[in-house]
Amino acid sequence: MKFKKIQPFKEMKKLGVYKDATIIITGDHADPKNDYGTIDASRLTALFVKPSGVGDNNEGLKISSAQVSHENLWGTIFKSEGIEVSGFKPSVFDVSETENQNRTYVWDYHNRAYTKFYRCEYKINGSASDTILTNPGCRTLASVQ
Numbered sequence: 001m002k003f004k005k006i007q008p009f010k011e012m013k014k015l016g017v018y019k020d021a022t023i024i025i026t027g028d029h030a031d032p033k034n035d036y037g038t039i040d041a042s043r044l045t046a047l048f049v050k051p052s053g054v055g056d057n058n059e060g061l062k063i064s065s066a067q068v069s070h071e072n073l074w075g076t077i078f079k080s081e082g083i084e085v086s087g088f089k090p091s092v093f094d095v096s097e098t099e100n101q102n103r104t105y106v107w108d109y110h111n112r113a114y115t116k117f118y119r120c121e122y123k124i125n126g127s128a129s130d131t132i133l134t135n136p137g138c139r140t141l142a143s144v145q
Helices: 007-015 070-080
Strands: 023-026 047-050 103-110 116-124 137-143
Touching: 023 070
Parallel strands: none
Antiparallel strands: 023 047, 103 116, 116 137
């Protein structure tokens, strides 16, 4: 896997702030074929985190199979700033690859006529790659006439 460098990183390096920055790059949703109806297969969203203190000395990209999600981002941000807080999931760096962490996947969808809008929450424990999302807790968000 190659991670293409983007212009803001070059600028950050020129300004001397890259090494001290925590950088988080992620998607806002996984790769659905459409937004019509519930989903029937696992969904994965990329999550890249460069912690502060890591420079550009060819450390390389480290890939982890730790079961983390966007719910771990607040813990990651607070820890990167040296702030101790409670009530948040741990930093992505504090979840071991062997730990089963409960996660929630939220899926908003609509019918083809855009007259009904729904939200489903799927509970995931284990590898998201192996998870078939079934029996979600779904509710109607809105109906439009």
